[in-house]
Amino acid sequence: MPEGATVQQGDDKGRAAPDNGEAVPVSVAQRLADVLRGRLIGGELRPGEKLSEAALSASLDVSRNTLREVFRLLTKEGLLRHEPHRGVFVSTPSLGSIIDIYRVRRMIECRAIAEASPAHPGVARMRLAVEDAVAARRRGDWRDVGSANMRFHASIVDLADSDRLNGFYSQIAAELRLCFGLLDDPERLHAPYIDLNAAILDDLEAGRGAQAAARLESYLVQSERTILAAFSRLPRT
Amino acid sequence: MPEGATVQQGDDKGRAAPDNGEAVPVSVAQRLADVLRGRLIGGELRPGEKLSEAALSASLDVSRNTLREVFRLLTKEGLLRHEPHRGVFVSTPSLGSIIDIYRVRRMIECRAIAEASPAHPGVARMRLAVEDAVAARRRGDWRDVGSANMRFHASIVDLADSDRLNGFYSQIAAELRLCFGLLDDPERLHAPYIDLNAAILDDLEAGRGAQAAARLESYLVQSERTILAAFSRLPRT
DNA sequence: GCATATTTGTCCGTATGTATA
DNA sequence: CTATACATACGGACAAATATG
Numbered sequence: 001m002p003e004g005a006t007v008q009q010g011d012d013k014g015r016a017a018p019d020n021g022e023a024v025p026v027s028v029a030q031r032l033a034d035v036l037r038g039r040l041i042g043g044e045l046r047p048g049e050k051l052s053e054a055a056l057s058a059s060l061d062v063s064r065n066t067l068r069e070v071f072r073l074l075t076k077e078g079l080l081r082h083e084p085h086r087g088v089f090v091s092t093p094s095l096g097s098i099i100d101i102y103r104v105r106r107m108i109e110c111r112a113i114a115e116a117s118p119a120h121p122g123v124a125r126m127r128l129a130v131e132d133a134v135a136a137r138r139r140g141d142w143r144d145v146g147s148a149n150m151r152f153h154a155s156i157v158d159l160a161d162s163d164r165l166n167g168f169y170s171q172i173a174a175e176l177r178l179c180f181g182l183l184d185d186p187e188r189l190h191a192p193y194i195d196l197n198a199a200i201l202d203d204l205e206a207g208r209g210a211q212a213a214a215r216l217e218s219y220l221v222q223s224e225r226t227i228l229a230a231f232s233r234l235p236r237t
Numbered sequence: 238m239p240e241g242a243t244v245q246q247g248d249d250k251g252r253a254a255p256d257n258g259e260a261v262p263v264s265v266a267q268r269l270a271d272v273l274r275g276r277l278i279g280g281e282l283r284p285g286e287k288l289s290e291a292a293l294s295a296s297l298d299v300s301r302n303t304l305r306e307v308f309r310l311l312t313k314e315g316l317l318r319h320e321p322h323r324g325v326f327v328s329t330p331s332l333g334s335i336i337d338i339y340r341v342r343r344m345i346e347c348r349a350i351a352e353a354s355p356a357h358p359g360v361a362r363m364r365l366a367v368e369d370a371v372a373a374r375r376r377g378d379w380r381d382v383g384s385a386n387m388r389f390h391a392s393i394v395d396l397a398d399s400d401r402l403n404g405f406y407s408q409i410a411a412e413l414r415l416c417f418g419l420l421d422d423p424e425r426l427h428a429p430y431i432d433l434n435a436a437i438l439d440d441l442e443a444g445r446g447a448q449a450a451a452r453l454e455s456y457l458v459q460s461e462r463t464i465l466a467a468f469s470r471l472p473r474t
Numbered sequence: 475g476c477a478t479a480t481t482t483g484t485c486c487g488t489a490t491g492t493a494t495a
Numbered sequence: 496c497t498a499t500a501c502a503t504a505c506g507g508a509c510a511a512a513t514a515t516g
Contacts, residue, residue, distance in 0.1 A: 299484085299485090303485080321492090322491080
């Protein structure tokens, strides 16, 4: 969630209805942005694909104006690319963007974990993510393994207690998932790292922040290498 | 490696563009966003102020639809705050946001300078910024001192060679200038840091990256304290 | 190289729901 | 509680730029 705690009540006309506990998306544009973001990181929309205003606005049953607002949001997040007078396209990740993303990850995650307190609530979320990953691996659900892995690293960033950093990282993570979408069998790629994640977490919980950071740095270097290798094996675009 | 976060270029069709040295603003929305951003960080629009769609679209001579697109962009950058069905307002910086911003600055800038090579072209830009600041101080132009100081730190981030990090930092910097706008005589606040900047640069050029990072960290802690003190002295909002 | 069709960029008018006086 | 003002979202319209034959 890039935005902070924007809790909004539903747009139900029956205002007497108390909190139903479910947050209704505030605006059509916001809701649509979530939908499209899901399709993008889910690989449903392929990189380079053109998104026609007319076609999409018709299929999503919204006006062109509203859709254009959604495009602006996702373009700012790096998921779409806007070419003036030509249209919007799904961003095409490059080797350079992967390198850039991992550079940012090393910088942010390593420093966050190095300075974190073992008592930080984010550590509990890391533990949960590791357990989820292990369980998913046991039943062979590689998609859930990947999802838990993403949660693990988002929790690392959360250790820094910075809303802005969290928002920036979620954006980076979305771009990274766009890269994964280009690879075949991408989830299996970070399955081997579950145990390394557990070791990192053990270090952190034991107060060995420096060692956790060192392990994480090596994790990221190794992971980047794997992704780059898989990426460069792709057919030419 | 010049990898891109959507840099528009390459349309060398020799169009009849008035060469003002800069790329022609591609869209009205883009141009308007730049204008409004300038007014925001220049203090022309005060925090908390409401920006009426109707009034602004009339005064800027654009339609409400176009203006709404601009609002979305600036809201994503943290300069505007959007309250559903109430309108958009200039963001009101809080003590928490200042703390958050400086936390991010320490994390990013310190790591960037610690790992930088003295031969990086960004170092030359840092040198230029220091010289500009010194010259501005000599003639008592505190606004230019502040501007040069911002360039100095943006150049530090540039040492990391990450487009995404640069974009994120420029956003953070814009928010910080919004905070400065609340203070009286804000430029004078970071005038004392010119010499410290020079010392940081000397360390970096001499290959003492670790010491440069340590100095920078102390700079940022000190600067944050000054800003927070000035901020807490402000009249109630 | 030129004419045409398609798509984007921008604007206007309007209906509806929400917040506030 | 009613009334007013305003944000939200829609659909239509035209100009400009691009792509196509």
